[in-house]
Amino acid sequence: MMKKFIFTLLMVASISILLVACEGSSEGSKNTVDYYSDLADDEPTVKKISEEIDLPIKFTGYSDGQAYQTAVSQSLGKENSPGIFKWWSGYRLKDLATTGQIADLTAEWEDYYTEAGINPELADAFTVDGKVYGAPLSVLYNVVFYNKKVFEEYNLSPPETFDDFLNIAETLKNEGVIPLAVKNDGWASFVWLQFFLGAYDPDLYTELVEGNVSYEDERVVEALSAWQSMIEKGYFGEPVKAVDQTKQFAKGDAAMTYEPPIFIKGLEDDYGMEANEDYGMFVIPSMDGTTKPAIFYEASPLVVSEASSQKEEAKEVLRELETKDAFEIYAKESKAAFVEGVKTGNEISDEINEIANSDDYILKLRYYESTPSAIVNAATENLWEFFYNPSDESLKKALENIQKVADEEEF
Amino acid sequence: MEIAKSKLSMKSKLGKIIPYLYLAPSVILVGIFCIYSDVFSLIVSFAEWDGLNEMKFIGFQNYMNMFQDPNFLLSSLNTLIWVVGTLLIPVAIALLFAIAITHVKTQSFFKTVFYLPNALSQTIAGIILTTILSTYGLPHLLGVMGFDSLANDWLTVPYLNTLIMVVSSGWQGIGLNLILFIVGLNQIPKEPIEAARIEGAQGIKLYRKVVLPLLKPIMLIVLLMSLVNSFKSFDTIWVMTNGGPYRTSETLAVTMYKEAFVNNQLGYGSAIAMFLSVTVLIISWLLLRDTFKGEE
Numbered sequence: 001m002m003k004k005f006i007f008t009l010l011m012v013a014s015i016s017i018l019l020v021a022c023e024g025s026s027e028g029s030k031n032t033v034d035y036y037s038d039l040a041d042d043e044p045t046v047k048k049i050s051e052e053i054d055l056p057i058k059f060t061g062y063s064d065g066q067a068y069q070t071a072v073s074q075s076l077g078k079e080n081s082p083g084i085f086k087w088w089s090g091y092r093l094k095d096l097a098t099t100g101q102i103a104d105l106t107a108e109w110e111d112y113y114t115e116a117g118i119n120p121e122l123a124d125a126f127t128v129d130g131k132v133y134g135a136p137l138s139v140l141y142n143v144v145f146y147n148k149k150v151f152e153e154y155n156l157s158p159p160e161t162f163d164d165f166l167n168i169a170e171t172l173k174n175e176g177v178i179p180l181a182v183k184n185d186g187w188a189s190f191v192w193l194q195f196f197l198g199a200y201d202p203d204l205y206t207e208l209v210e211g212n213v214s215y216e217d218e219r220v221v222e223a224l225s226a227w228q229s230m231i232e233k234g235y236f237g238e239p240v241k242a243v244d245q246t247k248q249f250a251k252g253d254a255a256m257t258y259e260p261p262i263f264i265k266g267l268e269d270d271y272g273m274e275a276n277e278d279y280g281m282f283v284i285p286s287m288d289g290t291t292k293p294a295i296f297y298e299a300s301p302l303v304v305s306e307a308s309s310q311k312e313e314a315k316e317v318l319r320e321l322e323t324k325d326a327f328e329i330y331a332k333e334s335k336a337a338f339v340e341g342v343k344t345g346n347e348i349s350d351e352i353n354e355i356a357n358s359d360d361y362i363l364k365l366r367y368y369e370s371t372p373s374a375i376v377n378a379a380t381e382n383l384w385e386f387f388y389n390p391s392d393e394s395l396k397k398a399l400e401n402i403q404k405v406a407d408e409e410e411f
Numbered sequence: 412m413e414i415a416k417s418k419l420s421m422k423s424k425l426g427k428i429i430p431y432l433y434l435a436p437s438v439i440l441v442g443i444f445c446i447y448s449d450v451f452s453l454i455v456s457f458a459e460w461d462g463l464n465e466m467k468f469i470g471f472q473n474y475m476n477m478f479q480d481p482n483f484l485l486s487s488l489n490t491l492i493w494v495v496g497t498l499l500i501p502v503a504i505a506l507l508f509a510i511a512i513t514h515v516k517t518q519s520f521f522k523t524v525f526y527l528p529n530a531l532s533q534t535i536a537g538i539i540l541t542t543i544l545s546t547y548g549l550p551h552l553l554g555v556m557g558f559d560s561l562a563n564d565w566l567t568v569p570y571l572n573t574l575i576m577v578v579s580s581g582w583q584g585i586g587l588n589l590i591l592f593i594v595g596l597n598q599i600p601k602e603p604i605e606a607a608r609i610e611g612a613q614g615i616k617l618y619r620k621v622v623l624p625l626l627k628p629i630m631l632i633v634l635l636m637s638l639v640n641s642f643k644s645f646d647t648i649w650v651m652t653n654g655g656p657y658r659t660s661e662t663l664a665v666t667m668y669k670e671a672f673v674n675n676q677l678g679y680g681s682a683i684a685m686f687l688s689v690t691v692l693i694i695s696w697l698l699l700r701d702t703f704k705g706e707e
Contacts, residue, residue, distance in 0.1 A: 070672035073462055099463040184567055186653050238563050239656070244546045377674050385657040388569065 032056045033310050033317045034082035035302075038068035041265075045333035049326050055317050057084075065187070076101040076305055083310030084318060086137055089125045089299045090369030091376075096303070097128040103304035103311060105318075106132045113322040119340060125299040125365070134301020135322050138330075139338035140260035141356045142191065142296045142366070143281045145267075145348075150177055150255040151280075158282035161289050162199060169235040172255050180230075181254035182387075184239035187368065189383035190376060191296075194367045195258055196227045198294035199287050202362045205294070209371040211411035215403040216396075224395055226287070231390040239387070246270065249279075258284075260298065261336040261349040268335070268346075275348040283361060295356050298366045371411075378405040449688070456681035463675075473682035482658050483683065486666040489573055490642060493662055496574075497641035500581025501588050502633055508585065509592030510618070522590060529586030537650030540579050541566060569659035572652050576660065580647045584640065588633045595629030596622070635698045642691045663687045 033056060035046060040061030050057040060082070062068035075081040076096070087093055087102075096102050109132050114120045118136065126134030151157065154175055159165040169179035182188070197205040200223035207213040208220060230236060237254050246263070248254035250271035257263070267273040283293045302321065304314045320326065324342060331337035331344040336353075343350050355361060368376055382398035456473055460466040477483050512521045528536065543549050546564045554562025566572045599622065607621045623630070645664040648654060654661035654669060661669065663683060671680025 066673045073675070076463070095461075095463065101463065184564075184656065186655050238546070239567055240546045240564055241541075244564075247547060374674070381657050384655065388656055 031313055032058050033084055033314045034058050034060060034308075035317075036060050036062070036068070036072055036082040036085040038062045038065045038086060042334070045330055048333065049321070049329050052329060053320050053323075053326060055320050056313070057317060077307050079307060079309045081305040081308045083308050083314030084302050084304060087134065087301055087303045088369050089134065089301055090365055091372050092369055093126060093133055093301065093303070094128045095373060097131070097133045101306050102133050103306045103315070104131045104133060105135060105304065105315075108135070108315060108318065112319045116319075116323045117339065117341070118322055122299070122338075126301045134303050135318050136338070137300045137302045138298075138334065138336055140262060140298045140300075140336055141352050141363075142194075142258060142260050142298075143283055143352055144256050144258050145249065145263060145279055145281050146256045147249055147252050147254075148276075148278055148280050150252045156255075158280065159285055162285050162287045165284060166230075166235075168256075169230065170233070173234050177252070178237035178248060178254035179235040179256060181237045181245045181248045181257040182239045183242045183245040185242065186384075187376075187380050188239075189380050189387055190367045191258060192227055192387070193224070193379065193383055194296050194364070195284060196223045198296060198364060199223075199284050200226070201288075202286075202291065202294040202364055205364060209367060211371075211406060211409070215399040215406060220399065221395065223287075224399070225392075228386075228390045228392070228395055231387060236387075239384075261344075261346075261352050262334055264335040264346055264349055275346050279348065281348050281352060283355070292360060292362045294362045294364050296364050296366045297356065298369065372406075372409045374409055375402060375406050378402050452681040452684050455678055456685045458678045460677045461675040462677050466678075469678070473679045474686075476679065477682050477686065482661065483663075483666060485659065486661040486663050489660065490644070490662045490664075492573055493577055493580075493641045493644050494638060496577035496581055497584065497637045498634070500578065501584030502637050504581075505585045505588035505633070506592050506630075509589050509596055510622075512589070512593060513596045518593070522593065525589050526586035528583045531583065533580065533583060533646040534650050536579065536583055537647045540575075541651050544575065566652050567656055569656060573660045576647050576651055579651070580644065584637065588637065591629055591633055592626070595626045599625045631698055635695060638694055638698070639691055642687060642694075 035057045037046075037059070038061075040063040043059050043061050046057060046059045049055065050059075062071065072082070072085050072087075073096075076099070087096065105126075109118075109120065109123050113123075113135060122136050122139070123132045126132050126136070146158065150172070154171055154177075156168050156171060159168055172179040194205065197208065197220070201219065204213065204217075204219055204223070208215065208217075213220065237248060240248065243266075245254075245257060246266040249257050250267055250273060264275070264279075267279060268275075273279055283295055286293050302318060304311055304318065308314065324339060327337065327339045327342045331339075331342050335344050335346050335349045337344045337349065338353060344353075356363060364370075367379070371379075379402045382401045386394045386398040455466070457470060458466045458468045459472075508521075508525060512518055512525075515521065531539075544565050550562045550565060565575060603625065604617070604621055607617055612620055642662075643664050644662045645668065648660060648662060648665050649668075652660045654665045658666075658669075664687065667680050667683040667687060669680075670676045670683060674680075
């Protein structure tokens with residue numbers, strides 16, 4: 001009797017385990033739309049939007065961007081894939097769009113988003129072969145943030161020329177302050193490639209990411225030699241975790257860092273810093289002093305999974321998210337805005353948005369999105385190796401290795 | 412009479428089926444999650460595939476690329492360092508501690524103390540250690556104390572970070588091995604040891620000639636478990652360095668994951684997975700073959 005009971009118990013347990021393992025993640029009510037994002041910190045913001053506008057959203061945030069890309073890519077093509085998910089523009093979007101696994105939102109733009117006041121020009125960043133596959137979530141402009149207290153202490157002011165910038169770095173280094181804080185994320189080395197190429201010649205950057213110029217071109221080498229010289233002079237801090245980078249800046253251990261406006265959130269929430277009081281921002285001047293300074297931006301779309309059972313509900317939810325009301329909430333919480341008339345309430349962030357849309361600067365899409373993913377992967381690894389071992393030889397080797405990958409890619 | 416016969420035949424049929432039903436859950440689970448995945452990975456390892464587009468078969472190209480890839484070669488070397496470290500720390504130290512603990516009265520106290528780190532998941536232990544070793548952790552404290560050369564993030568220093576991670580992972584692995592060794596030592600019959608002592612064997616000689624040979628079955632299990640775990644090392648590395656800086660701290664398991672799921676080269680990642688699986692399989696077979704021989 002006892003044996004039979006144990007046998008039955010074991011059978012029930014094992015069948016349950018199998019069923020649990022085989023079950024999909026189709027949890028929640030029928031109308032709830034899954035919203036996946038690698039911006040795990042967006043959870044309270046998305047929750048606030050869904051509560052205030054009454055949207056049936058279930059947010060799932062990933063704190064590891066690589067794990068996030070893997071999870072989303074592997075879920076596509078299946079009914080239980082998330083209705084809405086955050087993605088990247090440029091080549092990363094193209095990679096998905098060409099497989100046919102994300103929904104065409106061209107009609108949604110015409111019928112709803114533009115009507116709701118979203119700038120139709122933004123659709124260009126999410127267009128692949130004439131079809132629009134994304135609805136804008138954020139546009140983040142990269143600038144140099146500086147600690148005002150540190151600058152005041154050493155009588156420094158934002159640079160007007162590239163030489164001014166080098167002098168500031170030299171002064172700070174001599175005073176024992178880290179001139180530029182660097183974060184050690186695996187992907188983060190490419191921001192310095194765009195930083196120096198943008199300051200050297202924004203057109204050269206465009207030619208490079210479009211595959212028209214070699215990474216071994218002498219102009220590219222010259223632009224990045226400025227980076228090498230700055231590393232060798234000790235103008236860059238040791239690469240640290242993102243939280244430590246914020247701490248270095250807030251404590252005044254580091255005076256500057258190159259980041260998008262979402263960096264402000266950590267400064268204000270964790271360290272109580274105030275815009276224009278404790279920190280300011282500037283755009284890096286061009287090296288020749290005559291070219292307009294370049295601002296690099298990252299445009300992140302929200303995308304709908306074509307095969308998802310939530311596809312239609314997801315489109316309906318997106319119509320509500322692509323409105324000024326929703327962006328007002330998002331801008332205030334994330335400290336970053338891009339829609340005309342929408343303010344973050346943060347002077348610095350609103351100023352960034354304003355100057356980026358003025359004619360005084362050249363806007364360029366970030367390296368991560370503007371060149372094929374395989375080249376980005378090769379570049380991030382090789383540029384880190386160069387950063388840790390800066391020399392003419394290591395720079396040459398890094399550029400050679402990136403070019404080898406670029407030679408095999410289709411642009 | 413007829414009914415009794417039919418009942419008997421039913422019972423005998425059921426008796427034949429029941430053993431298979433006992434086996435079924437394991438067979439189904441192993442079939443779905445191991446064998447099917449292994450066969451699928453083997454097929455993918457001969458293809459170029461990004462997981463989204465059509466699979467394109469390229470023969471042995473992935474395997475040929477693998478042995479020319481400096482990242483793969485470095486990660487193989489790192490894996491070897493992990494294997495050696497895993498043998499030195501969680502096996503050798505655990506054995507020494509186990510021998511020491513069996514000589515004291517408060518065995519349970521020491522067992523609990525040494526087993527405690529094992530209760531933490533590798534991920535949580537990794538996060539704690541990353542925080543301790545980061546710029547504003549222990550290095551900062553050492554900097555304040557005047558050791559300026561030590562005041563940097565140790566986990567961003569290539570090769571030093573691998574050693575730190577091996578020690579960290581080894582520290583966690585000591586607990587379980589220690590318990591197994593203590594169980595093994597306590598189970599050794601007293602008679603051969605007494606006989607050896609009467610014959611004049613003492614100290615290291617007693618352990619080398621009598622105790623350790625008697626402990627061999629447990630030692631083989633511990634060795635096998637540690638070796639397999641060291642080849643699979645992933646969580647600690649992923650949490651503490653992500654394989655960086657510039658892929659210098661990757662092991663084969665991390666390289667496999669990065670190539671397959673970060674660089675979207677599922678074919679190449681699968682080829683590394685196959686290499687790793689075959690290596691572990693061969694080592695396990697070599698070790699287990701000796702165990703079975705011993706039993707025969």
